[in-house]
Amino acid sequence: MRKLYVWDPLVRLFHWALVAGLVLNMFVTDPGKTAHRWLGYGVLLLIGLRLIWGLVGPRFARFRSFPPDPVAALGHATEIATGRVHVHEGHSPLGALMVYNLLASCVIIGLTGWMLTTLTWFGVEWVEDLHKAFVTWVQLSAVLHIAAVIFESRRLRVNLPKSMVTGYKWLP
Ligand code: HEM
Ligand code: HEM
Secondary structure, three states, rough: OOOEOOOOHHHOOOOOOOHHHEEEEEEEEOOOOOOHHHHHHHHHHHHHHHHHHHHHHHHOOOOOHHHHHHHHHHHHHHHHHHHOOOOOOOOHHHHHHHHHHHHHHHHHHHHHHHHHOOOOOOOOOOHHHHHHHHHHHHHHHHHHHHHHHHHHHHHHHOHHHHHHOOOEEOOO
16 A cells, blocks of 8 residues: 555645535525625635645646546546546546536535625526525535545545545555
């Protein structure tokens, strides 16, 4: 087994703060109230920092190290289908697609949320619907994301959730 440092403190802090912010805004704060708004802006700020970090951060945090690549994702799906054990050092190709989906969807939730506070879009139904639809989409995506993390952890015998806490991945 080889121990590799993959997730730097900013990526880990970003991950768990994003989870906390989303869960609080989905299930705890009053929709549209002050706490909900500021928490939503907090999520946008986190994503803004992560985008900068994706350009200037260390190797595994950089977007260049996990581009959205459908061909590689198909290759990853083939590995799963054929039972090939290949532990990816940073984000796996399928994982990378999920990362971009989650980031983009959270930005849309934040933007539509902000729009609902403006004179122009206040009470406009399609903006409200979009805000709600993307919340549902992120919920479905998060369930799939967590299921995939558990599935791949078992299949590859690598504790992926632990790596998002300690920063280290154990590779066979
Ligand atoms: C990014 C994280 C956010 C999440 C997870 C989130 C989630 C939600 C949820 C679950 C609702 C209730 C929808 C329903 O009634 O079924 C809601 C409503 C609302 N949110 Fe957000 N929100 C976020 C960000 C924001 C931001 C940044 C703002 C504004 C600055 C905002 C403003 C509103 C408003 C005004 C409503 C009420 C819409 C309505 O009339 O139903 N949200 N949000
Ligand atoms: C609302 C729920 C969640 C959201 C929105 C979410 C979002 C994300 C995002 C955006 C990343 C990319 C991190 C980066 O490169 O900056 C990521 C990666 C990751 N997340 Fe989550 N996450 C959620 C819940 C969880 C939970 C509950 C776990 C643990 C069981 C988890 C485990 C991981 C792991 C292990 C990675 C790295 C995957 C890899 O090895 O490629 N996530 N998640």
